[in-house]
Amino acid sequence: MFRFEQPILFKHCDPAGIVFYPRYFEMMNDCVEAFFDKGVEWPFKDIHKVGAVPTAEIRTRFIAPSKLGDLLVLGLNVTKVGRTSCGIAISAQCDGEVRFQTELTIVNVDNSGKPEPWPEQVKQRFLDQSALA
């Protein structure tokens, strides 16, 4: 599991005093970006020289609200490694309470947007991560 800490800040919260849900998707993107940076060691700044890793599908259940001052811990697991795609699950908790759970599929594409096989070393990192889950 790749672990990512996310404090709930003022900018995340809506007039009801809880996280505005589109902001959660920014957090998920930040978590995936940190995973590629530190877990896969293929940082976004390098990826975007040759292509991109767009999200093809995402499904999220918002289980309990989060509020200003909470510290979320996002746990990311690789659930499926395909030739050009990768399945990821993220669960976010605060003090042992699950706040949201999400599953997403990302795809490796070249600069023209065409799916491209993962570099061998990247695929291996996904598999290593997957085994740790």
Next chain:
Amino acid sequence: MFRFEQPILFKHCDPAGIVFYPRYFEMMNDCVEAFFDKGVEWPFKDIHKVGAVPTAEIRTRFIAPSKLGDLLVLGLNVTKVGRTSCGIAISAQCDGEVRFQTELTIVNVDNSGKPEPWPEQVKQRFLDQSALA
């Protein structure tokens, strides 16, 4: 179908020149907000005096990228009307090409976050909308 136009602006786009996907969730929220305002005639400013309509679950497929200057047309349909929840489907197109499809469930809650039955008139508007789909 409730129709909502969304031009793709500079703020929506990422270094790859296409919409950054968390921005799509802002658009979906704006579309649901416009639907409550104009389709249901229960605007968010009134809802938030007595409660809220948080999103409990959302699933999205990103089918084709959108870029600066595109005009998206989001079509919203009510797919399920429950006692305290409501199922919504949104499909976004540009020049006849589908860009994303999403299904979400919203819940009517009171100020303490407890699920609350929809007001009768609101439920009726959902059913009217549902019949139009």
Next chain:
Amino acid sequence: MFRFEQPILFKHCDPAGIVFYPRYFEMMNDCVEAFFDKGVEWPFKDIHKVGAVPTAEIRTRFIAPSKLGDLLVLGLNVTKVGRTSCGIAISAQCDGEVRFQTELTIVNVDNSGKPEPWPEQVKQRFLDQSALA
């Protein structure tokens, strides 16, 4: 004066129920983008093929808070036309009450970020707009 309407939506508002100020800068950017699109007839999607128009300096006074459901009217005036820069003033009102006032300077740059003289036709539009102020 170039006029731009901006309804205050749920996404703009913070836990105090008023607009989170960084969101105002998105609105100003949207207003400048609409001005280039409709007032100058040099849309951002065309500008960004050959360069960009970054903001070099901006100064804003937040005079009164805005809340969910307000309709802001932003009035944009060109205040100074330079060789490679342009001064812009924006005043935002709601029902005759000023909400914020801002002055900004944008610069025309080429793809390498180097200042570039405005195209003659663009400069003329700025001057026409300036005369209308």
Next chain:
Amino acid sequence: MFRFEQPILFKHCDPAGIVFYPRYFEMMNDCVEAFFDKGVEWPFKDIHKVGAVPTAEIRTRFIAPSKLGDLLVLGLNVTKVGRTSCGIAISAQCDGEVRFQTELTIVNVDNSGKPEPWPEQVKQRFLDQSALA
């Protein structure tokens, strides 16, 4: 000086591959929020139980662009301590190069939005910080 690190992430960057300037204002707000949390020891979650600290005025010069993967270091100084207001200056650097400089004035208000004198301990922290500048 209160020091705040801000890595430039994918979400901050525009189609030109550099930070979209409204995102800088989110960073400034995050920096002020962190300063209240760690430097002043009056966290936003406590402030917002009794009032707020809205920004009344802000002036920013964008000196050089920032790009994906940069690590910005924001240095915050208290420049003026008033009865109900506080002047703050922030300078952001990356590898010794200044990226932006900003001056802002925040005001302490109660729940009705009326200016309120700073709590004595908060004022003292501002003065301590000011002396360190």
